[in-house]
Amino acid sequence: MTQTSASTPLSYKDAGVDIVAGDALVERIKPLAKKTMREGVLAGIGGFGALFEVPKRYQEPVLVSGTDGVGTKLKLAFEWGMHDTVGIDLVAMSVNDVLVQGAEPLFFLDYFACGKLDVDTAAAVVGGIARGCELSGCALIGGETAEMPGMYPAGEYDLAGFAVGVVEKSKILTGAEVQAGDVVLGLASSGVHSNGFSLVRKCIERAESAGTLPATLDGKPFKAAIMEPTRLYVKNVLAALAAHPHTEASGGIKALAHITGGGLLENIPRVLPDGLAAHLTHGSWPQTELFAWLQRTAGIDNTEMNRTFNNGIGMVVVVDAAKADAVSATLRASGETVHTVGVIAVQGSGAQVVVA
DSSP states (O other): OOOOOTTSOOOTTTTTOOHHHHHHHHHHHHHHHHTTOOTTEEEOTTSSSOEEOOOTTOSSEEEEEEEEEOTTHHHHHHHHTOOSSHHHHHHHHHHHHHHTTTOEEEEEEEEEEESSOOHHHHHHHHHHHHHHHHHHTOEEEEEEEEEOTTTSOTTOEEEEEEEEEEEEGGGOOOSTTOOTTOEEEEEEOSSSTTSOHHHHHHHHHHHHHHTOOOSEETTEEHHHHHHOOOOOOHHHHHHHHHHSBOBTTTBOEEEEEEOOTTHHHHHGGGGSOTTEEEEEOTTSSOOOHHHHHHHHHHTOOHHHHHHHSOTTEEEEEEEOGGGHHHHHHHHHHTTOOEEEEEEEEEOTTSOSEEEO
16 A cells, blocks of 8 residues: 655645636636626626626615525435526525515625535536526626535535625515505415425435325426426516505505515515414415425425425515506516415404415
């Protein structure tokens, strides 16, 4: 056996970090990021810091920021070798949150960490991030790739993202104007999105053990249905906000809620004033095969489904009753599937979200 003496030179690559691979990834990323460029970008990929100028069309710009990850959905990406859509999830989780305040996403930064850098895998992930940015109209202007030997098992990585948006100060959505009688609209999700995957994975394990794993769900191969990326609501909802802004005289959109961890039961109250509750009508939106399979396999009741998953509704829109039909029509015309799922009422002694 050949032994390395204490005097033998050690390179960074010997320690497990491949600078050449990192440089190759940056070159692969540059054209992807270039596709996302938009007004305001002064300097993007490659610098120590990315520069962005707030568009001059804003009179009183207020910056809105959000950060998130993809969670244990990544475990299935590793197991199934499906890396090209989790980047869309990463972007969506932050830009959909920023949207809730009425903000237009401006730019996005990502953090990709692994034990040993696989350029093809990382490029697939970042390709998804760039695609998510492109679909939501924000620029991918920077990020960090961290190769850390010994920190992650072979073939695994972690993701985090950070989005910054802007909204006119007078148009910030706070939910303060929501009142009893307002209508609750639900925009359909594209699937599980990126929450509840610890339970999803348990359901898959249970079905595999029982030999009952379905081949398809909702007309898609099983794995594709499970990994369907989080829907990006940004462009369509911003267009609806522009067409139907809330004013005291005309009504319009009063609040938005992104349905993520905590589901319908815990996210809607975040945009409701004290003393008001959302009364949702069970069955007012269809349960897809995917969610029916999850509920049946997990053996959980409707309350747990609405607390753990988005259960088919990825974004909630609270709107003045007189404008509900017009807002729905605008959203449908842009490609959203819209359901009238409930109304706002005085809370009383019950919960802030009731599904009955």
